[in-house]
Amino acid sequence: MPDADLIAEKTEQAADALAEQDVDCWLTFCRETTEIHEPCLPFLLGFDVVWPTAIVVSKEDRSAVVVGRHDAPNARELPHEVYPYDESLEEALLGLLDEIDPDEIAVNFSRDDNTADGLTHGMYLRLRDLLSGTDYDESLTSAEDVISAVRGIKSPTERARVRQAVETTEELLGEMRDRWDPDWTEADVSDWLHDRMDDRGLGSAWSWDYCPTVHAGGDREVGHTLPGELTLPPGEVLHIDFGVKQDGYSADMQRLFYRPSDENPEPPEGLREAFADVRSAIEAGRERIAPGVAGHEVDSAARDELTDRGWPEYEHAFGHQVGRNAHDGGTLLGPQWDRYGSAPEGEIRAGEIYTVELGADTEWGYLGLEEMLLVTDEGTEWLTDPQESLSVLARPE
CATH class of the missing domain: 3.40.350.10 (Creatinase/prolidase N-terminal domain)
Known part of the structure; x- marks a missing residue:
């Protein structure tokens, strides 16, 4: 009905x-x-x-x-x-x-x-x-x-449904982390999450085959790729881009998981510094978000912070709206590139929900983070629980 x-x-x-x-x-x-x-x-x-x-x-x-x-x-x-x-x-x-x-x-x-x-x-x-x-x-x-x-501009019902989709996505990623096995391939990670989604009658925030997107370690080519047969080497990073669709509304987030090695049971200093650079660039963009600000201004703030820290520019928009779909149209937090048309020129409004996302390619793997936030009259409110440090997987055997 x-x-x-x-x-x-x-x-x-x-x-x-x-x-x-x-x-x-x-x-x-x-x-x-x-x-x-x-x-x-x-x-x-x-x-x-x-x-x-x-x-x-x-x-x-x-x-x-x-x-x-x-x-x-x-x-x-x-x-x-x-x-x-x-x-x-x-x-x-x-x-x-x-x-x-x-x-x-x-x-x-x-x-x-x-x-x-x-x-x-x-x-x-x-x-x-x-x-x-x-x-x-x-x-x-x-x-x-x-x-x-x-x-x-999300109505009260829509906000509640997006929050629920975010909570469910975070819950499933947490369960995956606790169940993860060193022998799992990228495809095994995807299959495990798909099985949990099937059990709960959940849809995917984008195409099922590509949701989640899973990248295991530094040798993996990054992009909108199908999960493959790579396993995660010790001392490297598992990157997951994932979101469920629940009651017609979606979540979209990226999370990073470190597999300990005998040499480095905790993330090494260089990896932690690279993660901090990514996190700082996301915060720089988030701090620019407010009603009336053009989308490209937010992208520029994040992009400048990342490049000032010595990393190459990311080749996508900093953020997009989320609602019934992971990419929900309207104003885009992106650069003024031809492929995006007029979307980055739109102004942000209170009540809109955006992702903020970017990453850096490193020897340990792709360090991509993606959070979700609600625009308020005063600024922003996190909908995801922001990832402030690398999540450590099972200890070495």
Whole structure:
């Protein structure tokens, strides 16, 4: 069944965002969403549709759904007016727009944000045909800014669910550390975590095969790689990038584990210093986070701290939003590179949840850390329990 309480929270947020941005209404137009997903549907409807469907929210806090008759019963428990149809949604949709009388209709397309780009080209053309000859023929505009606010600023229900996903992810990583065996390969680590996720009915925050991503030691090529057959050599570092999806919401964190050797039962000084450099760069970025700050400014603070400590630049963004997915769109804490489009130019808002992440390649392995935080009016609040030192695995045999 649809999550009526969550949808009520997000619909209210949508009306507030429209009023703040002075956009008359937001129209989500979709069909056959099990085949082609509409990223905004979970916030507005909570179930997949078959026939063409229109969900309209106005800045006057009115919301309505024009939906095929066989899908309509699913919508009746939601905070929307429901207009079922059989042959065509045209009459009901145009009648609804006439009542709202918008100058601008924000729809789901975006050049740079995939979470705001759910309107297919075919449905866009179909919508243009529906509006042809009406007063709204030239009214369509991007809903990117509206969606960024709705998806980015987490409601109370969403915050609680992200916190739970974080807690569960940390719990599973702690259990893995306690159960870890020196004979385990990267794939064994991944399989162990997958088995625990299956036992608890959990999903993965990104593609199952790559979540977790596991890198064992200094010889491992780092990236979005599948766990392989390498075991962790004594005196080196196990790097894990992992997050569960629980009740529809995700966590995303990276943790580091040191395997003792006879020579170095504790992390050697050089490794501890490299870890401290990574930790300091993450803190430098976090300290720059506040409402109204542009994403690229945060990335620059972290990037400069790391390079000032003698390490190469990392080749990715410093942080991204997390919510229903590990990469949740909106403002990016990243450099102003072409591949990121306008996302790093966006401003941070209170209520958004971000990762802060970077790393350094060392002889002991990749030292990648990733934490999660909530932006508050005053600054930030950690959602993860920050890793302040290397976690030591089993003692040498």
